[in-house]
Amino acid sequence: MTKATKLLTALPPPQRRRLMEVGREVSFAEDTRIFEAGGTADRFWVIRSGAVSLDQQVTSVQRVTVASLGSGDLLGWSWLFPPHRWDFGAVAFSPVRAYEFEAEPVLALCDEDPQLGMLLVRTVAEILAHRLEMTRGQLMEQYTVRRRGGGL
Template sequence: MTRATKLLTALPPPQRQHLMALGREVSFAEDARIFEADGTADRFWVVRSGAVSLDQRLSPTQRVTVASLGAGDLLGWSWLFPPYRWDFGAEAFSPVRAYEFDAQAVLELCEEDPRLGFTLVRTVAEILAHRLEMTRGQLMEQYALHRRGVR
């Protein structure tokens, strides 16, 4: 498996500086809901410290964690693709500090600087590919356990 790509360290320094000029520092208390599935995806975060759980709602009272994110990880990518709705929910698993970015401002910056836009989209694609690879591995592991009768 490949190593996870980190958004900010993947950007060359001048492009990272342009992006960071749009960021602001935020924090979330442990157990705080950061966003809900199907909500408007109008921002994203880069986690500085702490842990975030991505979850999928199974029923009105039950959620299942589908991924965990930590320092350096990108939280939120739905802002990049129509219909701009969150696919998952997110909750702070511990106190979290992050950089928050307004999606519209970042998209405008990408239009002004196509090189930054291309690099940003390519980096997000690498992050998504890595997460899909990790999920595939987890599914294969679950399948193997199920085939052996372990639950």
């Protein structure tokens, strides 16, 4: 498995500075629901400290954690792709400090600076590919455990 790409450190300093100009520092208390699946995806965050759980509602009362994110990780990518709706929910697993970026000014910045736009899209794609690979590995592990246990 390759090391996870971190959005801010993947950008060269000039592009990182430009992106940070439209960001702001935010914090979330432990157990705060940051967003809900199906809601409007109009921003993203880079976690500075703390942990966030991505979850999926599987029944009316049960949620399943699908990923855990920590320092340096990108939280939210649905802002970049239509229909701009969150695919998962997110909750602060511990107190979280993050940089928050609203989609509209970031997209305007990308229009002004096509190099930044390409680097941002490429980096988000690398992050998504890594997360997909991690999920595939987890699914294969679960399948193998079930097969050995005779569950399938």
